[in-house]
Amino acid sequence: xxxxxxxxxSTDTTQLVLQKTLDIICGKWRLYIIYxxxxxxxxxxxxxxxIPDVSEKVLVQELKVLVSLGVVEKKSYGEIPPRVEYxxxxxxxQVLPKLLDLTSIGETFLEP
Amino acid sequence: xxxxxxxxxSTDTTQLVLQKTLDIICGKWRLYIIYxxxxxxxxxxxxxxxIPDVSEKVLVQELKVLVSLGVVEKKSYGEIPPRVEYxxxxxxxQVLPKLLDLTSIGETFLEP
Numbered sequence: 001x002x003x004x005x006x007x008x009x010s011t012d013t014t015q016l017v018l019q020k021t022l023d024i025i026c027g028k029w030r031l032y033i034i035y036x037x038x039x040x041x042x043x044x045x046x047x048x049x050x051i052p053d054v055s056e057k058v059l060v061q062e063l064k065v066l067v068s069l070g071v072v073e074k075k076s077y078g079e080i081p082p083r084v085e086y087x088x089x090x091x092x093x094q095v096l097p098k099l100l101d102l103t104s105i106g107e108t109f110l111e112p
Numbered sequence: 113x114x115x116x117x118x119x120x121x122s123t124d125t126t127q128l129v130l131q132k133t134l135d136i137i138c139g140k141w142r143l144y145i146i147y148x149x150x151x152x153x154x155x156x157x158x159x160x161x162x163i164p165d166v167s168e169k170v171l172v173q174e175l176k177v178l179v180s181l182g183v184v185e186k187k188s189y190g191e192i193p194p195r196v197e198y199x200x201x202x203x204x205x206q207v208l209p210k211l212l213d214l215t216s217i218g219e220t221f222l223e224p
Contacts, residue, residue, distance in 0.1 A: 015165075017218030018143055024217060026138035031130055053127075070221055095217045105136060105207045106129030109182055 024069055024095075029054050029062050031099060034088065037072060038096050041087035071095075136181055136207075141166050141174050143211060146200065149184060150208050153199035183207075 025031055036050050066072035071092040077083040137143055148162050175198060178184035183204040189195040
């Protein structure tokens with residue numbers, strides 16, 4: 001592989017991993033939902049109460065995206081009334097410390 | 113302050129720092145531009161060549177946003193032809209290691 005091709009390949013790979021990172025982080029409530037699921041699985045209603053500012057439509061949509069990204073998993077129990085719980089996947093738990101640490105970036109810029 | 117007020121205040125603060133973090137990170141080319149400025153100041157033309165996929169309009173706009181967020185600073189030298197350089201601010205350099213580390217989140221999710 002010549003240098004130019006190698007640079008192009010490395011640029012493409014960086015863009016790919018960056019895009020995946022941004023998919024997980026960016027979205028008004030995405031990080032916030034992940035933080036709420038950090039400690040333990042939560043039922044939908046609990047999440048709704050913990051993030052009162054989010055609309056029902058957006059919360060459902062953001063949860064769907066997080067499930068499709070492999071960060072969150074949804075578990076339905078065959079109970080009556082139906083019980084549905086959301087929790088972080090193994091990979092979600094693996095990156096949680098880095099995601100939690102992101103608040104320190106905002107803090108740095110909010111300092112006088 | 114009662115518990116409910118304290119919780120509300122802490123939620124508001126978390127939302128504020130998170131929003132600031134997202135402002136810095138989110139945006140298709142924002143992190144990418146920060147990475148390119150990580151090592152040394154760059155002239156506009158150099159940035160343009162280092163990120164060939166970005167359109168001129170978007171690059172100019174993203175640089176303006178990064179300057180207004182306090183991450184990047186723009187320095188004009190009174191030379192002819194005019195020379196304009198972009199570099200990270202002190203706070204930008206301070207959070208750079210955390211921003212560089214973000215790629216590892218994408219990597220985790222791209223692993224089989």
